Amino acid sequence: MNAEILDAPGGLTLNDVCERLSGEIICRAELCDQIVTSACGCDLMSDVLAFTRPGSVLLTGLTNSQVIRTAEMLDLKAVVFVRSKKPDERTIKMAESLQIVLILSPYPLYESCGILYNAGLSGCQSRNQAVGA
Numbered sequence: 001m002n003a004e005i006l007d008a009p010g011g012l013t014l015n016d017v018c019e020r021l022s023g024e025i026i027c028r029a030e031l032c033d034q035i036v037t038s039a040c041g042c043d044l045m046s047d048v049l050a051f052t053r054p055g056s057v058l059l060t061g062l063t064n065s066q067v068i069r070t071a072e073m074l075d076l077k078a079v080v081f082v083r084s085k086k087p088d089e090r091t092i093k094m095a096e097s098l099q100i101v102l103i104l105s106p107y108p109l110y111e112s113c114g115i116l117y118n119a120g121l122s123g124c125q126s127r128n129q130a131v132g133a
Helices: 003-007 014-020 045-051 065-074 089-097 109-118 127-132
Strands: 024-027 039-041 057-060 078-081 101-104
Touching (some): 014 024, 014 101, 024 089, 057 065, 065 078
Parallel strands (some): 078 101
16 A cells, blocks of 8 residues: 555544645634544535445535535534535534534545545545445
């Protein structure tokens, strides 16, 4: 395995996630010392519901309130909005009340996922699950 991938075997704090993605925290910065060990990059919320682990970070290009509801149902730690897409105030207030960290990243979804994977975050599926999906 590539030594670069073992950069953060114990996970990353949400502050680290933000820094690596050249991001901006727009909600619940006080919770960014939480550690995450896995991430999911997806715009289809039904796939997020089916394949994402609790405690993960979700990367998406969708900015509607359904993303926050999905994050709440799965007990996700944070949502990263890629391509600097910013949710509306209603969605931000919902995330704030549910204590979900929101981060904006200028990178596209594919690059954002690659950056976090190379930093040591795993995907939400094991290899065996991914092959059968």
